[in-house]
Amino acid sequence: MEYRRIKIKGGTYFFTVVTHDRRQFLCEQENVELLRAAFRKVMARLPFIIDAFVLLPDHLHCIWTLPDDDADFSTRWRLIKTYFSQHCAPIYHAVPNPSRLDKKEVAVWQRRFWEHWIRDDYDYARHVDYIHYNPVKHKLASAPSDWHYSTFRRFVAQGVYTEEWGTAFALQFPDNFANE
Numbered sequence: 401m402e403y404r405r406i407k408i409k410g411g412t413y414f415f416t417v418v419t420h421d422r423r424q425f426l427c428e429q430e431n432v433e434l435l436r437a438a439f440r441k442v443m444a445r446l447p448f449i450i451d452a453f454v455l456l457p458d459h460l461h462c463i464w465t466l467p468d469d470d471a472d473f474s475t476r477w478r479l480i481k482t483y484f485s486q487h488c489a490p491i492y493h494a495v496p497n498p499s500r501l502d503k504k505e506v507a508v509w510q511r512r513f514w515e516h517w518i519r520d521d522y523d524y525a526r527h528v529d530y531i532h533y534n535p536v537k538h539k540l541a542s543a544p545s546d547w548h549y550s551t552f553r554r555f556v557a558q559g560v561y562t563e564e565w566g567t568a569f570a571l572q573f574p575d576n577f578a579n580e
Contacts (some may be wrong), residue, residue: 403427406517407471412451412528415465415476416514416578420507425456427549430490435460440482445478452528455549456538461531463518464555473515481509514578528555533571543567 425431432455439450448470451463466473485508518524532555535547544552544566555561 409471410466410468412465413520414516415472416461418459418510420510422458426455428459434484434487438480441483442479443474452531453551454531454534477513530573533566
């Protein structure tokens with residue numbers, strides 16, 4: 401199967417990246433720091449803006465805006481995933497990747513990622529809401545403000561949300577939203 405991705409220079413994209421077999425280790429403190437280091441390293445070489453972000457134990461969601469002259473999000477993700485994989489504790493290398501045994505590769509991440517080109521302000525707002533509500537959806541927090549691994553507090557500081565946002569009623573998204 402051939403994957404086709406929409407690549408727009410200066411585009412804004414929503415991403416979902418998942419661990420191999422949905423192993424739950426991303427929110428361990430050393431891995432949070434390692435993922436931050438991976439992002440910093442790649443952003444220094446290939447800049448982009450992280451508009452919104454949430455880290456969960458087995459996956460992450462984020463929205464990036466690329467530079468006006470650049471549409472290459474795939475290289476950025478490859479470098480982030482590679483850096484993390486090469487530097488994470490050996491325990492996460494316990495599962496060999498059966499499809500890549502010829503290269504002695506281990507599976508830390510699923511091989512691909514989900515991406516969605518953000519089309520307009522409404523699309524952007526829905527995906528930002530989805531990102532910040534995700535810990536509640538997965539029953540990891542009772543409110544978005546309770547989850548520390550997201551950009552929710554930045555959006556509160558900017559006046560986009562109140563501290564209580566997402567607590568009065570459950571937000572609903574279509575089943576296939578964000579293709580998680």
